[in-house]
Amino acid sequence: MTHVVTLVSNSARPVLDDEILHIAARCLPAAQPPQWLDHPIAADIRFTPASVDDDRATDTRLREALAGIPIDFILQTVATRRKKLFVADMDSTMIEQECIDELADFVGLKARVAAITERAMLGEIAFEPALRERVALLRGLSADVITKVIGERITTTPGARTLIQTMRARGTFTALVSGGFTLFSREIAAMIGFDTYRGNVLIIENGRLTGHVKEPIFGKSAKREALEFFRATQGIAASETLAVGDGANDLDMLLQAGLGIAFHAKPAVAAAAHARIDHADLTALLYAQGYRRAEFQQ
Structure with a gap:
């Protein structure tokens, strides 16, 4: 068979x-x-x-x-169902929130920023200018708020840690790649257990956000390039790679992977990806590789 x-x-x-x-x-x-x-x-x-x-x-x-x-x-x-490289989106994939929307809540602009986030994830507007616009609205916000958001508002998606711990126990290299910010992805990668992370760098001066993000922005093409970089440096065949995400800026990465899975994703992303998960939690990615429950690591 x-x-x-x-x-x-x-x-x-x-x-x-x-x-x-x-x-x-x-x-x-x-x-x-x-x-x-x-x-x-x-x-x-x-x-x-x-x-x-x-x-x-x-x-x-x-x-x-x-x-x-x-x-x-x-x-x-x-x-080729067992994968040696796993690359994952962060917001609304490995965690249940959009970090930038939670930051915007502290300046009373969550609804406005969330609307822009939704349009960008649907692919209705380009990711890079949408990120610049949202970050500009955060100008003057204390950088200390980031620690507060991580501690009080961020929850990992069910199955996230089990997924990463199980794959790493079998030698898979795991990378968290986010169109969000390294101040979040660094902490969340450590929390879940990823080998490494990538993301955008917020510019901070005197302890406050300047309203700017370091260029070039880590967006759609950068996620695909990150997957290619990790594959090349780890010596892994394209067919041995797995990627997961939910938004339009994840699609190039998903299509570049040996298996790209749209997780509770926007309609256009779910339709284009190799596979889609609409009902199950992240442990579905383990079952997809043939893991049995007895093999799961917590």
């Missing part, structure tokens, strides 16, 4: 059962009996496509068959 479909439900509200697995198996040519990775949360079905170009057709059949059922699925080749 050359291919595998991994079906995953939300671990807090698992719904995966034999009937759903049977529905999925009927969409797959030469399907093998399902193998549970974590009953009743995740299972694999291995199969051999009718042709080398059948992946998109298989994806469509599965999506139509599972419509209305809160189940995610990831379709890929078996040979």
